[in-house]
Structure formats: C-alpha cells, structure tokens
Amino acid sequence: MKTSLxxxxxxxxxxxxxxxxxxxxxxxxxxxxxxxxxxxxxxxCHNTPPALNERQSxxxxxxxxxxxxxxxxxxxxxxxxxxxxxxxx
Numbered sequence: 001m002k003t004s005l006x007x008x009x010x011x012x013x014x015x016x017x018x019x020x021x022x023x024x025x026x027x028x029x030x031x032x033x034x035x036x037x038x039x040x041x042x043x044x045c046h047n048t049p050p051a052l053n054e055r056q057s058x059x060x061x062x063x064x065x066x067x068x069x070x071x072x073x074x075x076x077x078x079x080x081x082x083x084x085x086x087x088x089x
Contacts, residue, residue: 032074034081041068042078049085057082 038049042064052060057079065075 032077034077037074037077038081049082051086052082054083
C-alpha cells in the first residue's frame with residue numbers, strides 16, 4: 001500500500017512538472033542575429049548584402065519579408081544588419 005501511494009505521488013508530481021513546462025509561459029529569448037538570418041534566408045538568391053541607405057533597406061526588407069517568409073523579429077534583425085553593413089562600407 002505504501003509503495004502504491006509513493007508511486008502515485010511521484011506520478012502526480014511528474015505530471016505537474018510536465019504540464020508546467022508545456023504551458024504557454026513566455027520563454028526568454030534573445031533577439032535573432034541579423035547576419036545569421038541574412039545568411040540563412042537571403043543568400044539563397046543574394047550573394048553579398050547590398051550597401052543600401054536606411055530608407056532603401058526598409059523598403060527592400062518589407063518586400064522581401066513576404067517572399068522569404070520572415071517573422072517581424074527576423075526582418076528587423078536583417079534591417080539592422082543591413083544598416084550596420086552600409087555604415088562599415
């Protein structure tokens with residue numbers, strides 16, 4: 001009887017832990033790396049990042065976001081990457 005009760009308590013605790021980890025609790029995630037997103041998604045068609053000004057980058061990323069199926073966070077990361085790339089050139 002004692003063993004069965006202990007088993008049931010353990011089973012109950014494990015189920016609580018698994019439900020807690022599956023709940024939609026927000027996970028802390030870092031911002032995506034723009035260079036990595038660019039290499040993963042954009043280099044399929046584009047060899048090197050173009051040297052664009054900020055206005056041009058916004059327009060290009062807005063149009064390409066749909067084609068590359070990027071999330072808003074990934075698109076913002078690419079935009080920042082393009083801006084940094086333009087400043088360094």
